[in-house]
Amino acid sequence: xxxxxQSPQFLSIQEGENLTVYCNSSSVFSSLQWYRQEPGExxxxxxxxxxxxxxxxxxxxxxQFGDARKDSSLHITAAQPGDTGLYLxxxxxxxxxxxxxxxxxxxxxxxxx
Amino acid sequence: xxxxxxxxxTLVQPVGSPLSxxxxxxxxxxxxxxxxxxxxxxxxxxxxxxxxxxxxxxxVPQNLSASRxxxxxxxxxxxxxxxxxxxxxxxxxxGTSLGQPQHFGDGTRLSIL
Numbered sequence: 001x002x003x004x005x006q007s008p009q010f011l012s013i014q015e016g017e018n019l020t021v022y023c024n025s026s027s028v029f030s031s032l033q034w035y036r037q038e039p040g041e042x043x044x045x046x047x048x049x050x051x052x053x054x055x056x057x058x059x060x061x062x063x064q065f066g067d068a069r070k071d072s073s074l075h076i077t078a079a080q081p082g083d084t085g086l087y088l089x090x091x092x093x094x095x096x097x098x099x100x101x102x103x104x105x106x107x108x109x110x111x112x113x
Numbered sequence: 114x115x116x117x118x119x120x121x122x123t124l125v126q127p128v129g130s131p132l133s134x135x136x137x138x139x140x141x142x143x144x145x146x147x148x149x150x151x152x153x154x155x156x157x158x159x160x161x162x163x164x165x166x167x168x169x170x171x172x173v174p175q176n177l178s179a180s181r182x183x184x185x186x187x188x189x190x191x192x193x194x195x196x197x198x199x200x201x202x203x204x205x206x207x208g209t210s211l212g213q214p215q216h217f218g219d220g221t222r223l224s225i226l
């Protein structure tokens with residue numbers, strides 16, 4: 001069974017600060033996705049990374065896939081209250097699990113004004 | 114782009130009662146469909162996975178069942194609900210090609226009394 005460990009579980013910061021969320025595994029993933037979820041809603045896809053070492057930027061968000069495709073990070077620059085939410089990473093191993101995803105336990109981010 | 118409809122949005126049921134949650138997908142054909150359960154503020158647990166009409170894979174042993182009577186309809190059911198069935202249930206879809214991201218509905222909040 002592949003597991004994804006996210007850290008930290010909870011993060012409370014002030015507006016304007018930077019932060020990094022980590023997603024780690026001992027297993028190799030074919031692809032890794034990051035989602036953001038607000039209370040009472042479904043997760044919304046932010047990015048998919050598939051190549052080891054890949055870096056993708058989405059405005060103030062920077063996503064990196066580890067060289068060995070076992071870990072990923074999400075860095076937010078100058079966080080804003082609108083960034084508040086539950087951030088989830090999810091990995092797929094196409095050879096063993098097809099399109100099924102393994103989710104991390106999430107990082108609850110609160111950005112205070 | 115695909116749209117996923119889930120209903121009801123919230124449901125309160127007594128222990129021992131039956132359950133039927135429905136999910137329909139628009140804007141795509143022959144999708145892969147998924148049912149997840151999520152504990153408050155935590156990651157998603159995959160319950161069922163379907164690659165086509167009548168084809169259901171169960172990921173964990175449980176009191177629930179799933180059916181796919183039509184290409185874009187996915188139903189989650191139970192004959193007798195348990196207290197432990199309470200949670201946030203999410204339906205998702207993806208394309209059939211490997212690497213396609215999953216897109217989620219807005220979920221059903223199920224409370225068992």
